[in-house]
Every structure is written in structure tokens, then in C-alpha cells.
Amino acid sequence: MGLNSLTLREAQEGLKAKKFTSQELVKDCLDRIEETDGKIRAFLAKNPLALKEATENPQGIPVAIKDNFNTSGLETTASSNILKGYLPPYDATVVRKVKENNGIILGKTNMDAFAHGSSTETSDFGPTKNPWDLQRLPGGSSGGSAAAVAADQAIFAIGSETAGSIRGPAAWCGIVGLKPTYGRVSRYGLIAMASSTDSPGPLTKTVGDARTVYHWIKGQDPHDATTVDQGEGTVKEIRDLKIGLPKEYFRPEGQKEVNETVWQAAKVFERLGARLVEISLFDPQYAISVYTIVQRSEVSSNLGRFTGIRFGHGRETFNAENKRRIMLGTYALSAGYYDAYYKKAQQVRTVIIDDFKKTFEKVDLILAPTMPSVAPRLGVTQGQSMYGELADILTEPSSVAGLPAISLPCGFVAGLPVGLQLIGPLWQEEMILKAAEEFERNTAWHKEKPKL
């Protein structure tokens, strides 16, 4: 196997020990992309200077960046025709930080156009395929980033989550995806979707890698007034942890084998000394409506800037899903409907937040399946008015509450990866990462690779 199959930690150690060079590392990734991306379609614009940058930076590590992050001089489209040909004049803060930490951009990865989806099927440039089964979807909207990591095309990737867009693809592609607390990581230069929940985060092969990248990208940014320099909370040992399993998240209409796989995985934490507690959470189905209204309202406002005046093409270039979301949002914010929809949704949002707050007085972390099923087949999203929002039922509550969460591989059903998620209180990423790392140390799911 080539150097492209290394983890971030292995790549860093190998480069330091001079076992191989950064050019060899980048070249193996580029070869792997050449060899497999015809089938997977994870990448959009590729960085023609990647090998040259590796020559100039002996510590360079190849990374894939989701196409909604502005990358200076490298085409950025958010997988939408409206930005075809757009060359950003600046780097997003997250991109700048990744570069400062020796990240070498291999290219931009495919996503649902403007992140309006949970499958990567609504990309204007064609869907990305799941490396575990090319007839299936990788999840979304960070599907390209997840597929690139799962297929060992990149050592790690950057994605973003508004509700499920890091965790979902991580689960369906069998990798680690961390969604930090809203406000931990700067959104400057991230093409906005829902400004009150958008959270950039890493997609990686191991929990340790996710922690490394998380520490690179977090931190207050003068360019993003919603960022906070908050410390990490006290981290408990596994044997002192109380982990809540919410019965409402093991849904009867979900895939039975997925629920069972996650239950079995939860037992690992128990064997390691944690206490598992069955809890009851506010029914997540309400979060679907909250999220649909809040997100689509904020989308309608944020996408108002795409007029073709300062950049991009005309508004008729939006795809049907983009237009539908803008329309719903505009309606929900319009005179006569604002109170009934947007304000009501934000009130139920408070109810959800309070429910989590009360729950975290009783347990330290919440454990549940990330997605109710394994990766679906291509074509499943056609003709649906709310496919994405319905599929993300298990991630929407924590997203609207701004909470941090991680998805990690915990098993397989019929050869397709299953992810479990750990949700923590605000600002408790380190507690989540520590528990996740213990699980990973005692299992081998993260070592499985798709056969391509």
C-alpha cells in the first residue's frame, strides 16, 4: 500500500523521521486520485501546484478541502453552477490555518450544491459515489471529503456541518467526523448556509487525527464575530463517565441492524467501565421542522448575495433544490408568516436546548446512531421535498443546539459502514474525543478499508 493510506499522525512521524518525503506522500495521493476518482468522483478543482508545494515544504501533508471553503486562486464553487469559474481572492480562515500547519491542498471536494442536501446527490456536477459501494451515496453535504478520506485519496479532509453534513458522510463512509461546538471554528471564508449552525470540522481516519486538526482550526477569529475562545472542560476517565442512550434515537422506522450494531458498540464503553443509562430526549422529529425553517430562512438571506454583480452568474443558475430552499425561507420570514414559522421555530429551538441542558445534568455524553440507516442507493433523493432534513433526524437536534459531536465507525451491516455518535455539552470537545479514542483503541473498525 502506498503512503496515501497513512493516518495524519503516521504521516507526520514518517516525515519527521525522514522515512519518506512530502513529495512522495503527495505523489501517492495524486496517483490514488488518478486511479480511483474516475469511479468515486470526490474531487472537483485540483490544485496544480500540490507537488511543487510539497517540494517547498518538507513537512507538507496532503489534504482535501470541501468546495464551500474559499481557497485563494483555486476555483471554489460550492458545487454550484452559479460559481463556476469563481476564483476566491482570499483563503478562508480554516484554510489558512490548515496551510499554516503544513496542509497541502490536493483539491476541492464535491458536495451538495450550497450544502443543500445530505447525500451529495444534489451537486450540480454529478454525485460522488460511496467507496464502499459505488452504487450508493457517500452522504452529504461533505460527501466528497468523506469519500476522499475513506478511499485513501487524502490523508485528511475538511468539511462543514449545518446539521449532519460532517457526521452523516463520516458514518456512511466509515470514517471519523467531528462537528465542533458552534462558535469554536471560524466561518470566515466558508460559503454560508445557515449562519446560526454552520460549523467547519475535520474528517479523518482516526480520532487522534481529528483531535490534531481540531486544535489547528479552532479559536477566536476577528473576522468572525460569533467565534469564542472557550477553554476545554474537565475531561473524565472512562470509568467515571455516565453515557446516556436516548430511546427516541433508536427509531423503529430506522434500520433494525443499525440500531443493534450501535447497541453492541455501546457495550464496549460499558466494558471499559462507563455507566450506560437509558434516557429520554425530546422527540427529535420536532428538530426536523425547527431546522428546516431556521436553515431555509437563513439560506434565503445568505444566498441573497448571489446576484452576479460582484461574483458568479445570475440567480436563474441556482438548481431546483437551491430555489426551493430560498423560496421556503423567504416565505417563512415574510410579513404575516414570520411569527408562525421563524419565531415559532426559534422558540422550539429553546425547548430543545433546555432539554439537552437538563439531560447533561444527569449524563456526561449522549450515544446514539449517527444515521438511522446505512448508505442508500443513488437516486433516492429524487422528487423529495425534504429528503435531507428527514434523513438527518438524529443529528439535527444537537446541531440546532450548537452542541459538539463526533461520529465514529462502529461496525458494518451488509458490508456498509455504521457510525455511532457521541454528543457532548457545549465546549466539551476534549471529553468527547477522549471517550471516542478509548473506543477506537479497543476496536478495529477504523482499520477497515473499502476494496476499490
Add this chain to the structure above:
Amino acid sequence: MSQGLTKAEVQHVAQLANLPLKEEEVVDFSQKLSETIDYVKRLNEVKTTAVAPTYQTGGTQNRFREDEITPSLPPTEALKNAERQYNNFFVAPDVWD
């Protein structure tokens, strides 16, 4: 609250959103938007009397800074992707009828 959106309502929203819609889109959106609105009406099952709305979970407020000039994009860079520019300005369509 109307059961579904009429064509006229869809056209009104499209105008508010500055979205040029084709005839087939108006018909499709009437149906899809109505479906979505019917779904989200479930929120009426949740009691929210005296519950304050949450607009932002991070708790930050009023981030101010001194009114000082700091490095920013030079005009040439900022105008780079504009289709039309004039004397260091973006050119916008005429808003007068």
C-alpha cells in the same frame, strides 16, 4: 392558514426572493412548498408560551472593535470576479423602472 400555496403566492415569494422562475417551476414549487409547510406545522404541537426564541447558541453579543483601518482586500482583488466594473466600482443593474 391556507392549505397550499397558490400560484399567485408562489410568484409573490419569488419576487421577494428575486428568483426568476419558469412556469413549470412555479407549478412544482407550489406543490413542494405546500408539502414542506404542511410538515413543519407540526411545531404547533409543541407548547412555547413564554419561551424565548434562540437566535444564537454561542451567547456572544455586540462584538465591537476600534474604528481603525486594518489590512483588507485591495480594490483590484475585490473587483476581480465582477462582470462589470467602472472606476473601482461594481456596476449594478438599474433599479429604477
